[in-house]
Amino acid sequence: MFAELGHFSLVLALLMSMLLSVYPMWGAYKNQVQYMALAKPLAIGMFLFTAISFGALVNAFYTDDFSVAYVANHSNSLLPWYYKITAVWGGHEGSFLLWILIFSIWTVGVAVLSRGIPQAMVARVLSILGMVAIGFYLYLLLASNPFESLLPFYPVDGRDLNPLLQDFGMIIHPPMLYMGYVGFAVAFAFAISALLSGQLDSTWARWSRPWTLAAWCFLTLGLSLGSWWAYYELGWGGWWFWDPVENAALMPWLVGTALVHSLAVTEKRKIFKSWTVLLAISAFSLSLLGTFLVRSGVLVSVHSFASDPTRGLFILAILGVVVGGSLVLYAIRAPQLKSIGRYEWFSREVMLIGNNLLLTAATIVVLMGTLLPLVHKEIGLGSISIGAPFFNQMFTYLIVPFVLLLAMGPLSRWKKQSAKAIQKQMLIGFVISVCAALLIQASYNQMTYMATLGSILSVWILVSTLQEIMQRVAKENNKTSSSTTWQRLRRLTPSHWGMVLGHLGFAVTLIGITLVSNYDQEKDVRMRTGDVVEISGYVFQFNGVRELTGPNYYGHVGIVDVYTDTTLTEKITHLEAEKRFYPVQRSSMTEAGIDSGISRDLFMALGEQLNDGAWAVRIYVKPFVNWIWAGSIIMALGGLLSISDKRYRMAKVAKVKQRLSGEQTATATSSDVLATKAQGQA
C-alpha cells in the first residue's frame, strides 16, 4: 500500500516540477507577480511529494516488503535495520530517487532562503531547476521505477545488499556526494537565468556564491569519504584508483573548484564573466555526465550483462537537452557579456585565471582518460585501457605551475602587482620549502624526485598562506596602529579564513598524497600462527585465526599484534582483519584491520588459507595517509566558513552594495572593505 502511495507521490512531484518550470518563468517574462509568486509553493510541493515518495521506499525496505522488485533485489530480511535503510540507495533506481530528493531539497532551499534576491531572478532560477527536475522524474517513472511491483508472485526473501555496500562509509558517502553533485545545479540555474534575463552584470555571481560553496563543500567531503571507504573496505590499501566512477565525481570537483574562485573574481572585479558562466554550466554538466557514465553501463565492466541501453539513452537525452540547450544559449548570449574591469599581466586576476585554466586542463585530462577507451573503440582502433600512470603523470605536470600560482595569487594585488614586491616573499617561501623537503627526505633516509617535489610544493603552500596572513596584519597595521596583532587578526573576515583553510587543507592533502605514494611499505606474506614479519621498524606477529559469525555472513578473523622490535616486548597495537562470506550473494569481503595514527597507518588484510594451513596476509605501513582526508575536511571547513560570512546574509547584501557603489576599491582588496562595512552595520 505504502509503495503505491510512494509511486503516486512521485507522479505528483512530476506534476509540480512541470508547473514550476512553466508558471514562474512565464511570470518573470511577462512581469506578472502572481505567477512568479507561485515559484515558492510549487518548489515546496515538489520537495514534499518527493520526500513522501522517498519515505515510502524507506518504509518498504524497513518492513521487508519484497513485493517491491527493487527491495527484493537489494535487501534481505537478515540485514541489520540500518543497512536496510541505506540499501535504499544501494541500487540504481533508489539512488536516482535519492538524487532527485536531494535536488528538490536544494530547490526548496533556494526558494526559502532567497529573500534578498529580486523576485524575477528567483522565479527564473526555480523554473530552471524545475525543468531539469522534469527530466529526472520522467526518467524515474518511465525507465527505472523503484516502486515496480512483483505482485502477485513475489519472493519470500530478498537477494541481499551487495556486501561492499554494507558499511558505515556507504551510509553517508552517496548522500554527501549527491549533495555536491546536485548542488551545482543551483549555480547552473543562476547562470542560465542571468543569460536568459539579459541581466548580464555580475550580481548573479554574488547570489550563487554561497550555494556553489555549499555544493563544493559537500562534494569535497563526499569524494574523500569515498576514498576513505575504498581504503579500508576494499582491502587493497589504495585510496584512489582512477576508476571511471571516481573520475566521474572528480571532474565536477575540479571544475567546481575553478568555479568557486572564478565566481569570486567575477563578483569582486566584474571580469571573466563569460568564463564564469561557462564554468557554472560545465560543473553541472559534468555532474550529469558523471551520472550518465556511472549509470548507463557505457564504461562499466563488460560483465554487466543486464545494463539496459534504453536507460542510458534516456539519461543521454536529458544530458542533450540540459547541456546542449544551455550551451546554445551560452553561444548566443555570452558574446554580449562585457567585462568592465582592467588588469595588467602580472596581477591577482591573471593568476586566478591561470589556476582556472590549470584546473580545467586537469578536468580535460580526466575526461580524456575516462572517455578515450570509448572513443578509441568507436573509431575502430580496438579496445585500450588507460591506467593510473597516465593520470599520475599528467597531474604531476599540472600541479607544479598550479602550486606556484596558488602561492603567488593570495599575496598579489588585484589589477597590478609589481614583481619586485613579491620577489622576496617568494624567495623566502622557496628556501623554507626546499629546506623542509630535505628534512622530510632525511627522516625517511631515502630520496626520490617525486617526494622532494611534492614536499616542496606542499610546504610552499603552507608558507605562502602564513605569509599572506602576516601581510594582511601588517597592512592593517598601517591604517590603525593602535590595535594589537590579535585584534587585527580577528578583523580578518570569515571568508578570508575560509580561503586560508581551503589552501591549508589542500597543502595537508598534498603532503599526505606525496608521503604515502612514495614511502608506503607493503608485504604479501604467508604466515602461520606465531610467525613474525618486520616492515619499516614495525614487527607484526600473526596470532592465528578465529571463526566469525555475523547477522548475514560468516568468516574468519585474522589476529596480528604489532611490536616495536623483534623481542616482542613493547606492544604497539592489536589488529584484527576479517574475511567475510555472504552466503545470499555468494561473495566474500575483506575488512581490513587498521591502526590509524597521525604519522602512519598500520594496515593488515587477511587473504585465503593456503594448503599447508598458513594464511596469506597482506601488511602495509602507510605514512601520513590520514592527512589526505584530514586535508579535505579542512578544505570543506574553509568552504563552510566562507558561507558563514556576513555579506552573504541576503537581506544585507543590497544595502552593503549601495554604500559601496560609490567607493573606490582599488588598493585594498574589496573583501576587506566589504567586510568592514558589513561589520559596521551588524
Place this chain on the structure above:
Amino acid sequence: MKKASLFLIPITLFVLLSVFLYKGLYGDPRQLDSTVLNKPAPNFALPDLMQPDVIYDPSIFAGQVTLMNVWGVWCVTCAVELPYLTELSQQGVRIIGLYYDQDTDPDFGIKSIPTIQKEVAAKLAQLGNPYEFNVFDVKRDYSLDLGVTGAPETFLIDKQGVIRMHHIGDINTRVWRTKIAPLYNELIAQ
C-alpha cells in the same frame, strides 16, 4: 565576428562528445565476438587441467564438430548447465572444457593447481561430467583471445577448426533447440 565563433566551441565539443556517448551506448561489448567468428580458432598451447604434462593445441578440433564450453567451479550458472551438458554429451555431442579460474579475492587469488583439480573433480562428480577433457587456460590468455566476457560461454567449432558460433550464457533445452542444434546438425552433416 571572431569573438562570437569562440563561444561556439563548447557546444561543438559537447555535440561531438554526445555522438561518441550515443555510439558507445550501443557498442555492445559482445560485438567483440565478430572478430573471432568464422575464423580458425586462435592458436594456443595449453595444458590439460587434470594432467598438466599433456599440452593441447588447435589440432584437437580437427575432424570433429566440437562444443568448447568456458567454465569454472566458481561460476553459479555453469553449475546449472552442467547436468544438461552431460545429457548432451551422452547423446554423442563432443564437448571440451576451457577451464579458467577466477580468484575469489583479487589480492590473494592464485590457488594451487592441486586445489583447483580437487574442486573440479568434486564438482564434476556431483553434477555430471560432460567434458572429453578440460583445457586449462592458465593465465586466461586464451579466453581473452576468444573475446570471452564471462562464464559460461560456449563456442561451436567445425571440423576445420573454424569458430562458427559464440553463445554467451548457459545452454539449456531451449537454447540448444533453437540456436545451436540447427547449425550443429548442419556441421555434422558436412
